[in-house]
Structure formats: C-alpha cells, structure tokens
Amino acid sequence: xxxxxxxxxxxxxxxxxxxxxxxxxxxxxxxxxxxxxxxxxxxxxxxxxxxxxxxxxx
Numbered sequence: 001x002x003x004x005x006x007x008x009x010x011x012x013x014x015x016x017x018x019x020x021x022x023x024x025x026x027x028x029x030x031x032x033x034x035x036x037x038x039x040x041x042x043x044x045x046x047x048x049x050x051x052x053x054x055x056x057x058x
Contacts, residue, residue, distance in 0.1 A: 005047075005051065008047060009047070012040070012043055012044060012047060015040050015043070016040055016044075019033070019036055019037050019040050022036075023037070
C-alpha cells in the first residue's frame with residue numbers, strides 16, 4: 001500500500017472513531033452529526049472504489 005493510501009486510511013479511521021464516540025455520547029443526534037456520518041461513509045466508499053479501480057496492491 002502506498003504512503004498516500006496509508007495516510008488516507010489513517011484519516012478515515014480517525015474520522016470513523018470520532019463519529020462513533022460522538023454517537024455514543026450525544027443522545028439526540030443533531031442533523032450535522034448525521035451529515036458527518038454520511039460524509040464518512042461516502043469517503044470510505046471513495047477509498048474502496050479508488051483502491052479497486054487502480055488495482056495497485058503493492
């Protein structure tokens with residue numbers, strides 16, 4: 001895995017954990033947290049699709 005993808009993966013993992021913790025702490029989730037979670041899911045999809053499209057598994 002290239003350094004670029006490692007950094008991208010680390011950022012996505014951090015954002016996912018931050019969203020999970022926010023969901024556990026806040027009882028009534030405001031709309032911006034739902035939007036944040038949707039954005040993180042979309043970023044995961046972009047990451048997986050770009051890795052699949054490039055087929056560069058070095």
